[in-house]
Structures are given as C-alpha cells and as structure tokens.
Amino acid sequence: MAKSQIGLLDPEAINRAEALGLHARYVVEGYMAGEHKSPFRGFAIEFTQHREYVPGDDTRHLDWKVLGRTDRYYLKQYEQETNYVAHIVLDGSESMKYGSVGRPHGATVTKLQYGKVLAACLTYLILHQRDAVAVGVFDTSMKNFIPRTGNLASIHNIMNMLAAFEPKDQTNIAQVLHTLAGTIKRKGITILISDLFDDEEKVLDGINHIRFGGGEVVVFHVMDPYELDFPFNGLVEFEGLEQIPKVMTRPREIRKSYLREVEAFRTRLREGCERQNTHYQLVNTAQPIHEMLSGYLAFRLRTHTR
Amino acid sequence: MFLNPLMFWIGAGAISVPIVIHLLNKRKFERVVWGAMRFLKISVEQNQRRLQIEDMLLLALRCLLLFILGMTLARCTVKSPSGAGWIGQQTVTAVVLLDNSYSMSATDGAKSRFELAKDAADQAIAALPTGSSVCVLFASDYTPTGPIPEPTFDLGLARKTIKEARVSDRATNLYPSVKKAVDTLRDRRAGAREIYLVTDTQALGWRQFGEIRKTLDDAQKDVRTHVVLVGSPETQNIGVSDLRLVSGPAVIGYPLHFEVQLTNYGKSEARDVRVKLRVDAEQPSDEGSVDIIPPGSSRSLSLFAKFKTEGGHSVTAEIDHDHLPADDSRTIAVRALTQVKILVVDGDPGAGGRESETFYLRNALVPVPRPEAEQYYNKLTVITAQELDAAKLDPYDAVFLCNVTDFTESTLAAFAEYLKKGGGLVFFPGENIQVRQYNNELAKKYQFLPATLSDEPHGDASKDDQFTLLQDKNFEHPIAALWNDPASSGTLNVHFYRMFDLTPTGDEKQGPETTKNAEGIEIGRPRTVLRFAAAEPGQIGKPAMMERTWGAGRVVLFASTADNAWNDMGARPNVFIPLIHRTLGSIVSRQDAALNVKVGERFAWRADNRLIGKEALIARPGIDANDPQANERSKIGLAGNVPLLTYDDTSYAGAYQVRISGGDDPLNIVFAAQPDPDESRLEEIAPNQVDDLSKVADVARWQTTQNLADLIQKNRVGKELWKIFAFAAIALATAETILAHFFSKAK
Incomplete structure (x- = not known):
C-alpha cells in the first residue's frame, strides 16, 4: 500500500467497528449467502x-x-441468508475542502479528508464481513467509481482512488443520487458522505429515489466544528469555495443569525431523512472518527430490525 | 469663548483620531477560505445594515467624546446676558481693595470719598454671583493684612466689614496692595478671579504706576481688574505739614517755641489761615494766622505753649477744617522735663573765669543772672578732663566736651554705653586735642564723630582781620533752620579765625538713613548743621558743625572752639545761645524721637528693666483712656536684650495714651503718630495714565447715581461650562462602553 493510503485506514476505528459490524437494517438482495436476511x-x-x-x-x-x-x-x-452491496458515495466538491486546521479547538483535517477516512474504514469493514461494496466520489456527477466488489484485496484500488481525488467543482448531490438510484439493481445500503451544501429539497428527493427502490440510505453529514459553532472574532473576509463572492464582516456579531441558519438547515435535512426512515448522522470533524463510527454502529445495532 | 483656546483646537483635531483608527481597522482583517457561504451570506444580508449603523453610531460617539473632552479642557464659557440663565453665573473669587488712606476722607460736603468708596465696594460685592468668595483688603502705603485677608464665602460678612470700615490716616501707595491682591488670587483656580480697586483719583497712590501696570498686565490673563475711581477732584486743601519744638528742651513752666508749617496744596492762594496750638486736650494756648500762602508753597509760624506738669504731653496744631479734614491738625508727643542736667568737661580750665575754656558755654547754657541760676532748668556740673574717668555719665542729659585732649579706653566705652541709652555728646576742639585719637578712635573705631578732623587747624587766631563767616542762607538742618528767616532771628554774624576742616565720615545725602555697627547699634548718617561761607558764590562751604545719631543718642561736633580763642561766637549771645539751646534741644528731643512715629510705623519704646512683663493699656486717638474696655493691651517684652514696648496699629494720627499700671507708681506715656504730609496732595492721576491703565484693567469713574453692578456685569466673562462638559464626556464614555458591548454581542 502506498504511504498516502495507509492514512485512510484508522486502525482504532476499524478495530472497534469490526466487533460491531455494519449490518443491514432492511432486507437486502445479495447474490452470495451471507448473514443478512434475504427476500428469497x-x-x-x-x-x-x-x-x-x-x-x-x-x-x-x-x-x-x-x-x-x-x-x-x-x-x-x-x-x-444473503449478503448486501453497499454503495459508498463521497462528496468531493470544493466546499468539502474546508477544515479549521490549526485554529483553536478546530479540526485536525479537512472535511474531505475526514470523509475519505470514513469511506475507507466503512469499505474495509464491509468487505471484511464479506459483503460487497461499490465506492464513488462525486461533485456535479460521479467522477470516480469503483464498481461492486466483494474481494477484500480490492480495497487497495479503492483507497488509491480515494487518495488521489482532488476536488475542483461545485456539488450537485441530487443529480448524483438520482443517477445512482438508476444503477442500483438490488436492495442494498447507500452511504452518502457529504456536507450536503446543496438544495436540501433536491437532496431529500434523491434520497427518496433510492429508498423507493427499497434500499437503505445512511447520510453522514460532515461538518467542520467551525461551521457548526462559528467562533470567529474580529473582522474577517470570507472567501467562498464554490465561486461565491467574498464577504467582509464581523462574524461575532452575526454568529447567532448564522447558527440559526445552520440549525434550520440541519433540522430540515434530519426531518426529511427521518420521514424516509433514513439514518441521518451529523459528523463533526473535530470528533475522532473511531468515536463517531463506533457510536453510530452501536446505535445501528440497537435499531436492528432483524 | 474659551479661556484655553489651544485645547479647543486640540480637541477638534482629536475628532479625526477615531476616524483614522476606524479606517485603519478596516484594513486589518483576517482572510478565511470558507465553505458554508450560503448561511454566512444570509446572515450578512440580514445584519449588514444594522452593523453599519452601529459602526457609524459608535464612531460618532467616539468623535463627540473627544470633542467634548477638548471643550472641557478648553474651559469653554458662555455669556449669559440676562445675568442668570439656566446655567447660572460663573462664581468669582474677588479681592476688594478699599483705599483707606486719609485722602479718602476728602469730602464734597455731602459724602466723603471713603463713604463713596464703601458704597461702590458694597455694590461690587452685591453684584457677585452666588457662590462667590471675596476677600477685603485695605489699601494704603503698606502690604495690607486685613480685614478679610483670605477669601470668604460669607459675602454678608464682607459687606458688613466694609460698612464698618474707618478711614485711616495713612498715605497711599497702591502697589503693595495690588501685588498682594494678585498674589492672593494666584493660587485660586476655581471660577473667575477679579480685583476691585476702589480708590480716589489721587496721583500719589499711583506713584509706582509702572510696577502696578506691569503687575496687572502680567496677571491680566487670569485676573480681571476693575479700577473704580470715586470722588470729584478737589482743588483746595491746606494742611498742617509740620509741627516741631524748636526752642530747646521742653521744660515745664517755660514758654516753648513750636514751629508750625502750613502748606497750601491747592491751586489758588490761601489767605488768612488761622492756626491754634493746644496742649493735650486743653483750650488753645496760642493762636496765630498766616496772611497769604501761595499755591504749592509752605509758610511757617511760631507759636508758644507751656507745660504745667512733668511727663508726656501732646501738642496739637490745628487749622479750620477744609474739605480734607485729616491734615487740618497735627499732633506731636513731647516729654516735659523739670530740669536738664548737663555735664561740662573743661579740657583747659586755665585760671578760671574768662580764661576757662567753658566760660562762654556755661553762660550760654544758663543765660540768666547769677541769683536766678538756681531756679533755671539747666543744671550744670563742670569737671576737668582728669575727672572724666571717674564721672558717672548716666544722670546727665548731655555732656559737653571742650578741648579735651584725649580719652581713656574706659571713657570711650562709657561713652558708647551712654549714647546707647540716649545721651548726647557735644565736642568742641581746641589747641589741646590729640587729632589722631579723635580721628582714629572716636571717628573711625567707635564711629561717634560724624566727621574726621584735619591734622592741623588752619587760620591765625591772632589776626583779627582774617576770618571766615558762616553761611547766610539755605539752612537745611532743623537746628539751624531758625536762621532761614533773618527778620526774626538776626544773622549768623560770627567770625572764625581758626578752625579744623571737617571731613564727613560718610555720604550725607545718599545711602541708608542708619547703618548698624558690629554690636547692632544703629548709627545715623553724618549731617551738616552749619557750614562756613563758601569761598566763591555758588559753591558749598565746608562744614562748621556736624551731628549724627548714635544708638538712642546724638553726637555733635564743632569745627572750632567753645571759647573765643578761635572765634568770637561766645561774644555773640544772639547766635550762641539759640545755637547751644537748640543743640541741647535736639539732643534731649532725640530721646523723644521714639515717641513720634509716622502713621503706620511701629511704635517701639525702650522701657526700664523693672517693667519687663508688665502690661500696657494703649488708648488710640479719640478713645477715652479711662475706659479699659476701649483700650488695647500690649505686654512689654524683650527684644534682643532690651525691654521694649511695641504697638503696631498706628493707623490713626494723633496722641496715643499709654498707661503701664504695674509697680508702685503707674507710668503714663504719650506718643503721637503724624500723617505723611504728601498724602495731602490731591493732584489727579494724569489722563494719559488712566488711558494706559485701561489697557490692563477696566477703569470706571463711579458716581452715586450709577449702578456699579451694571458696569461690571457687562464685562464679566460668562459661566464656565467645564463641569457640564465633563459630565457630558463621562455620560458619552459610559454610553459608548455600553453600546460597544451591546453591539458586539452575537446576534
């Protein structure tokens, strides 16, 4: 494994997640006998x-x-009993490049890096329990995609792809989800890792499309702690990552208004997800990935509908 | 209007500081590459307008704060024309200088100048704004000390003090008072500062005009001076400018010759001026009149009085009252004696009789037939030079030393002790004297003699046709002033054949009046009494007779002999008798000199040792000496090693009765204060000086019909607003802090 790829697998996270496993909540349609409930x-x-x-x-x-x-x-x-196919789709748009690295109480990595590690860990976890996985990175459309594989050895390719990806475009999650829904042939799990900075109605629409096919969707909403808490001081010029013009302001004085907006956005997303029986998991990049992942998997185990 | 305009401009300039800081801050910001722009944009759009308004509001507050601070420090004032606006008037610290010199007693018939001045001062205080403080000083020829030397807020007290003020008999010199007023105000920072100088228009008060103007000019920035001139010009004034005893010792029972000098200070001739002379408070003992006194000149008049009892008496000369009553009478204190004890030391008694050195002197001192000599007041004791060492000098009023060769060291020491206590020494030289000892010991070491003698006398006594005469006019010394009037006293027709040249030991005209020797004894300037006639017309002759004061005593030195060996003075009683008697009088009255002080000077009387610690009751002129309540008390204390009775408040002219009651027999002393005759000059201050004064002060001529308050109110700088501004600045600073905190809260 190349050096850049090693970083993508968090040993602590994998160690803890292995014990919990990522089990399908709904009936999945795999082609191999496995430990998941089959419709057949x-x-x-x-x-x-x-x-x-x-x-x-x-x-x-x-x-x-x-x-x-x-x-x-x-x-x-x-x-x-059967196995499932998990589609892991990572948002690689420019807004994912943000990370409050080096700031007090900030994150240690960018959102994208965090997303990459999360995707890699999930991939390893799924392959390790002999389920199949397909991994894609997208912005306006699916840019890099590694089709379904159940072979643990192919994790090498997947991590190479993830490590090599550099974002350069805006996001269009809904479009990607719709396209993905069309390609999924069997019921499985779709894992969306994104900051979801898109029109939330359309995003929910896309999720709905996948759910309509019977598959499960898990949304990992990746947010930087600075995006969540907005603890800036003084006079700051904000330079938009997705071709939005610069804004000069004193953030301290508009913090409440900003937090209100973020909260409203998250509430709409979460409620939309819950309406479609979709797990919405907020991911604060300041939180260690093993904590976040094991926390979610344990929660998932509790709500298992076996 | 700003009392400190510089600070205003600094404050105005400081407005730019917050603006510059604001602009600089705009350039200093953090750049963040940001993902969640959509939320940020919404928030910014919602808040941008509010933020801008808040920014501008804070900026305006900060600018205003600095501006107000500038205004506070600039001590902005506003005039309130109505006298009392919503802010009230600025408080004032005022010094009221009330001229109480005796020219202020001049009256126009209805009211005296002093009463006008009191009215004006009263109005000035009444016009002060509430909360003002005032000090009241009486301005005359000394640095004033009262009656209210420090500013008081009790304006009622100040007005009462002014109402009860009495005019004194002092002369005016306004400079010390103005200086004191400026000094008093110098350290008072609160409120406006004003000086009210209420005085008459007498030029004398402004004799130090240059200094007054400079003092006021220096203080002009901080202190506003109002000069209020009261009274109308007076053109007529006659005053008693001098009164002295000229006939020798004041012995009881003998008619005493007093000389009264009258001066016409007016602008027109005075005719038939009547003078009365009275002893103590009795009926006039003598009267006289002067026919004509031309304007600006003086006339002397001889009047006679007798004392009936021994001790202190006051002698008053008075004329009819004119518009300035204070100088219409003059009082001196005279100590009446029963006898005068004289020691005559004969250095060359010869065979006695006419051959004696002192024959003529003895006859001059007792100019009565032999049977009457017993009753005569001059009691002579004649000794030879050899007996001088053993003689006790203390009982004698005067010692005449005629042709005494030399003196032992102990005699010289006895002389010093004797003079210190008020004795008199009269030296007549002669062939026998040791010039070297006279010059080295008496003149230089002890400084007794007013002059040194030439090494050798000159002139030939055997040649009757070679002689020197005395001066015949311009007698300056009081002893010889008698001969200024040849009609009454005859001429000094004395022939001097042989004499010493007298060289004064010091300058007669310049330098201090007295100097102190190593023992602290005051020694007077040498003064020439008589001169020889000048060799050439227009020149000044050499001194023939000189004198000086020494301690409390007096030393007289003649240039020639007491007998007629070198001159024919003894053979001319019309000259010799008055000269000797006047000399004796000046020696005896030297002891009385302390009893006559100028108004305002300290009275200091040397008391007997046994009176130390005793209390003296002092009654001022016009106060009943028998009323102990009205009298002032003073204790006899030690000054140096000398028991001294002192009294400072001699502001009033006239006789002061002193009673020292301690001991077996109460002691009565009379002393008198004489006003400065210069104050009688009522010349007006020159118009150009008034104009000059207007540049540094507000000069107002005040009449009773005018309201002084109006005159002054117009000129008063309005209320200082610094308190209001300081309050505003604090309020603004508080508002700024609260708003800044509130605005910077997250919204």
Whole structure:
C-alpha cells in the first residue's frame, strides 16, 4: 500500500467497528449467502415451512419423515441468508475542502479528508464481513467509481482512488443520487458522505429515489466544528469555495443569525431523512472518527430490525 | 469663548483620531477560505445594515467624546446676558481693595470719598454671583493684612466689614496692595478671579504706576481688574505739614517755641489761615494766622505753649477744617522735663573765669543772672578732663566736651554705653586735642564723630582781620533752620579765625538713613548743621558743625572752639545761645524721637528693666483712656536684650495714651503718630495714565447715581461650562462602553 493510503485506514476505528459490524437494517438482495436476511426462500440451514411437492421440484428437499408418516409429498423450505452491496458515495466538491486546521479547538483535517477516512474504514469493514461494496466520489456527477466488489484485496484500488481525488467543482448531490438510484439493481445500503451544501429539497428527493427502490440510505453529514459553532472574532473576509463572492464582516456579531441558519438547515435535512426512515448522522470533524463510527454502529445495532 | 483656546483646537483635531483608527481597522482583517457561504451570506444580508449603523453610531460617539473632552479642557464659557440663565453665573473669587488712606476722607460736603468708596465696594460685592468668595483688603502705603485677608464665602460678612470700615490716616501707595491682591488670587483656580480697586483719583497712590501696570498686565490673563475711581477732584486743601519744638528742651513752666508749617496744596492762594496750638486736650494756648500762602508753597509760624506738669504731653496744631479734614491738625508727643542736667568737661580750665575754656558755654547754657541760676532748668556740673574717668555719665542729659585732649579706653566705652541709652555728646576742639585719637578712635573705631578732623587747624587766631563767616542762607538742618528767616532771628554774624576742616565720615545725602555697627547699634548718617561761607558764590562751604545719631543718642561736633580763642561766637549771645539751646534741644528731643512715629510705623519704646512683663493699656486717638474696655493691651517684652514696648496699629494720627499700671507708681506715656504730609496732595492721576491703565484693567469713574453692578456685569466673562462638559464626556464614555458591548454581542 502506498504511504498516502495507509492514512485512510484508522486502525482504532476499524478495530472497534469490526466487533460491531455494519449490518443491514432492511432486507437486502445479495447474490452470495451471507448473514443478512434475504427476500428469497431457499434451502439452507434455517427451516421456515413445508410446502406440497409439485412436479419439477428437486426431490432432494423432500421431507422424508413426513412422507413416511402421512404418505404425502412435502418439501422442506429454509430461510435463505444473503449478503448486501453497499454503495459508498463521497462528496468531493470544493466546499468539502474546508477544515479549521490549526485554529483553536478546530479540526485536525479537512472535511474531505475526514470523509475519505470514513469511506475507507466503512469499505474495509464491509468487505471484511464479506459483503460487497461499490465506492464513488462525486461533485456535479460521479467522477470516480469503483464498481461492486466483494474481494477484500480490492480495497487497495479503492483507497488509491480515494487518495488521489482532488476536488475542483461545485456539488450537485441530487443529480448524483438520482443517477445512482438508476444503477442500483438490488436492495442494498447507500452511504452518502457529504456536507450536503446543496438544495436540501433536491437532496431529500434523491434520497427518496433510492429508498423507493427499497434500499437503505445512511447520510453522514460532515461538518467542520467551525461551521457548526462559528467562533470567529474580529473582522474577517470570507472567501467562498464554490465561486461565491467574498464577504467582509464581523462574524461575532452575526454568529447567532448564522447558527440559526445552520440549525434550520440541519433540522430540515434530519426531518426529511427521518420521514424516509433514513439514518441521518451529523459528523463533526473535530470528533475522532473511531468515536463517531463506533457510536453510530452501536446505535445501528440497537435499531436492528432483524 | 474659551479661556484655553489651544485645547479647543486640540480637541477638534482629536475628532479625526477615531476616524483614522476606524479606517485603519478596516484594513486589518483576517482572510478565511470558507465553505458554508450560503448561511454566512444570509446572515450578512440580514445584519449588514444594522452593523453599519452601529459602526457609524459608535464612531460618532467616539468623535463627540473627544470633542467634548477638548471643550472641557478648553474651559469653554458662555455669556449669559440676562445675568442668570439656566446655567447660572460663573462664581468669582474677588479681592476688594478699599483705599483707606486719609485722602479718602476728602469730602464734597455731602459724602466723603471713603463713604463713596464703601458704597461702590458694597455694590461690587452685591453684584457677585452666588457662590462667590471675596476677600477685603485695605489699601494704603503698606502690604495690607486685613480685614478679610483670605477669601470668604460669607459675602454678608464682607459687606458688613466694609460698612464698618474707618478711614485711616495713612498715605497711599497702591502697589503693595495690588501685588498682594494678585498674589492672593494666584493660587485660586476655581471660577473667575477679579480685583476691585476702589480708590480716589489721587496721583500719589499711583506713584509706582509702572510696577502696578506691569503687575496687572502680567496677571491680566487670569485676573480681571476693575479700577473704580470715586470722588470729584478737589482743588483746595491746606494742611498742617509740620509741627516741631524748636526752642530747646521742653521744660515745664517755660514758654516753648513750636514751629508750625502750613502748606497750601491747592491751586489758588490761601489767605488768612488761622492756626491754634493746644496742649493735650486743653483750650488753645496760642493762636496765630498766616496772611497769604501761595499755591504749592509752605509758610511757617511760631507759636508758644507751656507745660504745667512733668511727663508726656501732646501738642496739637490745628487749622479750620477744609474739605480734607485729616491734615487740618497735627499732633506731636513731647516729654516735659523739670530740669536738664548737663555735664561740662573743661579740657583747659586755665585760671578760671574768662580764661576757662567753658566760660562762654556755661553762660550760654544758663543765660540768666547769677541769683536766678538756681531756679533755671539747666543744671550744670563742670569737671576737668582728669575727672572724666571717674564721672558717672548716666544722670546727665548731655555732656559737653571742650578741648579735651584725649580719652581713656574706659571713657570711650562709657561713652558708647551712654549714647546707647540716649545721651548726647557735644565736642568742641581746641589747641589741646590729640587729632589722631579723635580721628582714629572716636571717628573711625567707635564711629561717634560724624566727621574726621584735619591734622592741623588752619587760620591765625591772632589776626583779627582774617576770618571766615558762616553761611547766610539755605539752612537745611532743623537746628539751624531758625536762621532761614533773618527778620526774626538776626544773622549768623560770627567770625572764625581758626578752625579744623571737617571731613564727613560718610555720604550725607545718599545711602541708608542708619547703618548698624558690629554690636547692632544703629548709627545715623553724618549731617551738616552749619557750614562756613563758601569761598566763591555758588559753591558749598565746608562744614562748621556736624551731628549724627548714635544708638538712642546724638553726637555733635564743632569745627572750632567753645571759647573765643578761635572765634568770637561766645561774644555773640544772639547766635550762641539759640545755637547751644537748640543743640541741647535736639539732643534731649532725640530721646523723644521714639515717641513720634509716622502713621503706620511701629511704635517701639525702650522701657526700664523693672517693667519687663508688665502690661500696657494703649488708648488710640479719640478713645477715652479711662475706659479699659476701649483700650488695647500690649505686654512689654524683650527684644534682643532690651525691654521694649511695641504697638503696631498706628493707623490713626494723633496722641496715643499709654498707661503701664504695674509697680508702685503707674507710668503714663504719650506718643503721637503724624500723617505723611504728601498724602495731602490731591493732584489727579494724569489722563494719559488712566488711558494706559485701561489697557490692563477696566477703569470706571463711579458716581452715586450709577449702578456699579451694571458696569461690571457687562464685562464679566460668562459661566464656565467645564463641569457640564465633563459630565457630558463621562455620560458619552459610559454610553459608548455600553453600546460597544451591546453591539458586539452575537446576534
């Protein structure tokens, strides 16, 4: 592994997350037998019911004990377990480049870097429990995409791709989500890592589209602590990252108004997500990734709908 | 109007400081590359306008604060023309200088100048704004000390003090008072400062005009001076300018010759001026009149009086009252004696009789037939030079030393002790004297003699046709002033054949009146009594007779002999008797000199040792000496080693009665204060001086019909506003702090 990629895997995070695992909350449609509930009945370990034999059925699944007692032909049916495919999509727009690095009580990395580590950890976690994963980085459209793979060895490619990505464009999450919804063939999990600086209605629309296909969506809303708390002092000129003109102001005096706006934005997103049974997780980049991730996975385990 | 305009401009300039800081701050900012612009933009759009308004508001507040601070320090004042606006009037610290010299007693018939001045001063104080303080000083010829030397806020007290003020008999010199007033105000910083100088128009008060003007000019920036001139010009004034005893010792029972000098200070001739002379408070003992006194000149008049009892008496000469009553009478104190004890030391008694050195002197001192000599007041004791060492000098009023060869050291020491106590020494030289000792010991070492003698006398006594005469006019010394009037006293027709040249030991005209020797004894300037006639007309002759004061005593030195060996003085009683008697009189009256002081001078009387610690009751002129309540008390204390009775408040002319009651027999002393005759000159201050004065002070001629308050109110600088501005500055600073804090709160 190249040096740049090593940083993307947080050993502490992986260590803790491995024990918890990322389990599918809903029925997923994998193509391999795994530990997740499948929509299909099959012939596996867990018995569910009997059904009458119809010509053409494999005689291997005949319940001979029933035949011997009642002289009827019944087949034994078992619940099938499967794996899922997780689509991890990382927002690589310019606004993700912000990070209050070096400021007091600031973050240690940019939002994008944090997102990359989060994506890498999740990828490793999913592959490690033998589920499949597809990873993409987008801005206005999906820029880099590594298609579905269940092979742990392919994490190498994924991390190379993540490490090499440099943002240079604005964001259009909704468009990307709509496109993604079209490409997902089976029910799985879509993990969206973004600061969501886009029209939140359209974003929710895109999430809805994926949910409509039956898949689960997890939103990791990545925010810098300075974006959340706005603790600037003095006279500051803010230079927009996505071609928005400069603004000169005294941030201390408009902080309340700013916080009100951010809170309103987050509330709309969270409520929109909850309406669609989507997990909305706010990610403060000042928080160590292992804490955040294990916290979320534990929460997820509690709300497991197995 | 600003009392400190510089600070106003600094304050005005300081307005730019917050603006510059504001602009500089705008250039100093942090640059942040920011992701969440959408929220920021919304917030900024919501708040930008408010922020700008707040910024401008704070900036305006800060500018205003600095401006107000500048105004505070500039001591901005406003005039309130109505006298009392909503801010009231500025308080004033005022010094009222009230001229109480005796020219202020001049009256126009209805009111004296002093009463006018009191009215004017009263109005000036009444016109002071509430909260003002005032001090009242009486201005005359000394540095004033009262009656209210420090500013008081009790204006009622000040007005009462002025109402009760009495005019004194002092002369005027306004400079010390003006200086004192300016000094008093110098350290008073609060409010306006004003001087009210209420005086008459007498030129004398302004004799130090240059200094007064300079003092006022220097103080003009801080102190406003109002010169209020009262009274109308007076053109007529006759005063008794001098009164003295001229006939020798004041012995009781003998008619005493007093000389009264009258001066016409007016601008027109005075005719038939009547003078009365009275002893103590009795009926006039003598009267006389002067026919004509031309304007500006003086006439002398001889009047006679007798004393009936021994001790202190006052002698008063008075004329009819004119518009300035203070100088219409003059009082002196005279100590009446029963006898005068004289010691005559004969250095060359010869065979006695006419051959004696002192024959003519003895006859001159007792100019009566032998049977009457017992009753005569001059009691002579004649001794030889050899007996001088053993003689006690103290009982004698005067010692005549005629042709005494030399003196022992102990005699010289006795002379010093004797003179210190008020004795008199009269030296007549002769052939026997040791000139060297006279010059080295008596003149130089002891400084007794007013002159040194030439090494050798000159002239030939045997040649009757070679002689020197005495001067015949321009007698300056009081002893010889008698001969200024040849009609009454005859001429000094004395022939001098042989004499010493007298060289004065010091300058007669210049230098201090007295100098102190190593022992602290005051020694007077040498003064010439008589001169020889000048060799050439227009020149001044050599001294023939000189004198000087020494301690409390007096020393007289003649240039020639007492007998007629070198001159024919003894043979001319019309010259010799008055000369000797007047000399004796000047020696005896030297002891009385302390009893006559100028008005305002300290009275200091040397008391007997046994009176130390005793209390003296002093009654001022016009006060009943028998009323102990009205009398002032003074204790006899030690000054140096000398028991001294002192009294300072001699502001009034006339006789002061002193009673020292301690001991077995109460002691009565009379002393008198004489006013300065210069104050009688009522010449007006020159118009150009008034104009000059107007440049440094407000000069107003005040009449009773005018309201002084109006005159002054117009000129008073208005209320100082610094308190209001300081309050505003504090309020602004508070507002700025609160607003800045409020604005910088997150919104």
